[in-house]
Amino acid sequence: MKRILRIVVIVGVLGLFGWTLWFLYQKNQKEPIVFETEQPELRDIVMKSVATGSVVPRNEIFIKPQISGIIQEIMVKPGDQVKEGDLIAKVKVIPDMVALNNAENRVNRSKIGLENSNMDYARNKTLVDQQVIAQAEFQQFETARRQAMEEVNAAEDALAIIKEGVSKKAGNTSNTLIRSTVSGMVLDVPVEEGYNVIEANNFNDGTTIASVADMENLIFKGMIDESEVEKLQIGMELIMTIGAIEEKEFIASLEYISPKGITQEGAIQFEIEAAVKVDSASFIRAGYSANADVVLEKKEQVLSINEALLTFEDEKPFVEVQTNEQEFEMREVELGLSDGIHVEVLGGVSEEDQIKIPQS
Numbered sequence: 001m002k003r004i005l006r007i008v009v010i011v012g013v014l015g016l017f018g019w020t021l022w023f024l025y026q027k028n029q030k031e032p033i034v035f036e037t038e039q040p041e042l043r044d045i046v047m048k049s050v051a052t053g054s055v056v057p058r059n060e061i062f063i064k065p066q067i068s069g070i071i072q073e074i075m076v077k078p079g080d081q082v083k084e085g086d087l088i089a090k091v092k093v094i095p096d097m098v099a100l101n102n103a104e105n106r107v108n109r110s111k112i113g114l115e116n117s118n119m120d121y122a123r124n125k126t127l128v129d130q131q132v133i134a135q136a137e138f139q140q141f142e143t144a145r146r147q148a149m150e151e152v153n154a155a156e157d158a159l160a161i162i163k164e165g166v167s168k169k170a171g172n173t174s175n176t177l178i179r180s181t182v183s184g185m186v187l188d189v190p191v192e193e194g195y196n197v198i199e200a201n202n203f204n205d206g207t208t209i210a211s212v213a214d215m216e217n218l219i220f221k222g223m224i225d226e227s228e229v230e231k232l233q234i235g236m237e238l239i240m241t242i243g244a245i246e247e248k249e250f251i252a253s254l255e256y257i258s259p260k261g262i263t264q265e266g267a268i269q270f271e272i273e274a275a276v277k278v279d280s281a282s283f284i285r286a287g288y289s290a291n292a293d294v295v296l297e298k299k300e301q302v303l304s305i306n307e308a309l310l311t312f313e314d315e316k317p318f319v320e321v322q323t324n325e326q327e328f329e330m331r332e333v334e335l336g337l338s339d340g341i342h343v344e345v346l347g348g349v350s351e352e353d354q355i356k357i358p359q360s
Helices: 002-028 097-129 135-164
Strands: 041-057 060-063 069-074 087-092 177-179 184-188 210-213 218-225 237-242 245-257 262-264 267-276 289-306 311-313 316-324 327-332 334-338 342-347
Touching: 041 237, 041 267, 041 334, 041 342, 097 135, 218 245, 218 289, 237 267, 289 334
Parallel strands: none
Antiparallel strands: 041 218, 041 289, 060 210, 069 087, 087 177, 184 210, 218 267, 237 245, 237 289, 245 267, 262 267, 289 342, 311 316, 316 327, 334 342
């Protein structure tokens, strides 16, 4: 009985040892590699270069006062539509005390002169009516009286301009009333009521009260690398995407290429500008960041393959074309236009060929 039990144990151990060897053998066996294939396809190939920049109004006009003073009232806010001549703000004049004093003295002197001319006029008017003096002699007193009246008016107007910023005879025409010089949208009002503002002159740009621009006339301003600039031509179409407006493309037409490059982050960049075709369904805000794909070359519905299928030997492109089940041959191909992902195939394969996809 013990002998039989010993035999059974030995057989069991040998069987377990054999199964372990078989399991380890099977585990070390590699599964046969099955290569997937891909066929060439007809597709559009577009070679593009990307320019980064922003969308801005073609002309943004800065409204500045023609007289210094304090903002008394603001009539607009950003986003308002205005027409040329619409009132933007009112400025209260703070007169210069020296100029004010001189103007008041001038008024007083002119009034004294007018009183003297009136007395000469009245005295000589009696004499001419009595035919004591000739009319020709009286005319000089009449002329002097009119001149004295004009001097009073001029002095009072000068005083009014210094005190109020507008003369009496100016009516609604006043430097204190700041009006828009163009039609468009108010983009910014950088001042508030009570702010001091400085007039624009030959020596000072003046304080900006508001900026106005036509938001229907926008341009893309961007930078493009020097390696791509010589491929550009005026009139080229740009496909523009705006980060703030998802899943929508805008068309722009290239209209300016800078003749001078600038250095940015160690690379030479050239500025470009393109007129944006505004879509009435989307409101584009001034200053939106944008990318513009510059279409350098485009071919429609040409035979193409994924560039990942290519291998190179001696700088010549090859693909592996299936001849039988899981059997492939190397075949040289002639390539055309590439968009960086797909490349045009001019020769070497047909649309029916199955091309081996290399394993990563």
